[in-house]
Amino acid sequence: MLQTAERALHVVRLVASRGEMTLTEVAGALQVSPSMAHRLLRTCAEAGYLDQELRHGPYTVGPVLRQVTADVTRGSTLPALLGGVLRQVAEGLLETTSLAVLEGRNIRFVLTEEGTHLVRIARPVRTVTPAHATAAGRAMLAGLSDDDLASRYQGRDLETVQPGTIQDWSQLEAELTKVRNRDWAIQVGEAQPGVAALAMPIRDGFGQTVAAVTVTVPYLRLSRSEDARSLARRLRPYADQMERRLASGSAR
Template sequence: MTLQTADRALRLVRLVASRGEMTLTEAAGALQISASMAHRLLRTCAEAGYLDQELRHGPYTIGPALRQITADVARGSTLPGLLGGVLRQVAEGMLETTSLAVLEGRNIRFILTEEGTHLVRIARPVRTVTPAHATAAGRALLAGLTDDDLAARYQGAALETVQPGTIQDWAQLKAEIKKVRNRGWAIQVGEAQPGVAALAMPLRDGFGQTVAAVTVMVPYLRLSRSDDARSLAHRLRPYADQMERRLASGSAR
């Protein structure tokens, strides 16, 4: 796809989103292109899920992929208000720095952090956006995808080396995600930031969809044994359950 074609496709999606629907003739006129070229653009956008056409020869409307993007953006802005109170409880109750993260492509974004009060504690994340495969929160979020979605997301992509110990092999990442699904939490030790370990749990909404992850960050010496991880997960679980109840209800209580 050329730059000009990509620009036209983006303009087309924006036009359909703003108008609600658009016919082939309207699209060709709005972009001042031929009907055949407009048809190719519309079909390309529809195949990618950004537009939809319920009836053959009928108008085009916004598609499921665009609706999902809109929902993801809205969720990123509402989650802090919905879960922020509980996140503060985590930091106060566990004395450790804790964050909420959401998935963005192959990365995660930390959308809210509460710093712990432990004498030796981790400060706020150095990188707001971090490769998902290198973080506990990212693996918790990736575990919520289907195998097909996971494969499509990483198809042909190299796994970035954030630290020397970061997972770099696709088979290893799949194996790690399988562990997360089985035990209900993810862990990383020094893979995203030297000396920092983290444990994270996925947070599901009322429809069972993983929409965020809550993660607790500690100095790696406090999470160096399997017993340490199980103990931390046991302490975090009630808070994660409380967050999921809020997600299910859709409003803070």
């Protein structure tokens, strides 16, 4: 099993480095039989890491590998593009604010600016967290197509992070509908006890959600619906500024 997995990864690296490869070329490069090469290529293609437009044509990079590449690039370039605005958020709202990206069913915080409020939340304890349990994650999940969302949660099983974390699929769908309608997400104590957060999706120049900006506060400061609406109004100009920067970058 391990050897097969290593060979499959080798196939992906080969095709990615050369742009395209035929079955015969892969068999020769790996020094395996054509039947073994075919099984490896089909496995990679079915998983979306490779693609084959014509039945007997060469294999090329697939959509999943392109997405992985985009995610990695985004995670490294977004802080440079949006870091300045994120500092403005922390300074203007006095609260700890973070930039997060979506990785499969999880979010990853790629940059955090700590607030200066007397009582504040420090940097996120967990760099990677299940998306459905966080405001940032819901803000980004709400921007996915139905097919993309279903592919990430094929069993519709949701990890329990805290006792109050959403665990029912229909409840998550209802929450994502709310996020789409108001264009911001909130969670209270679902990722970490005593901590609440409000997040907004950040879209690029093509309208695709590529990140989320989130403000993390002690839960008492987001215990009422009017508190959330007020924070959302204050965060909106910064989110808009981030999107303008991304749109400008996409145009270049």
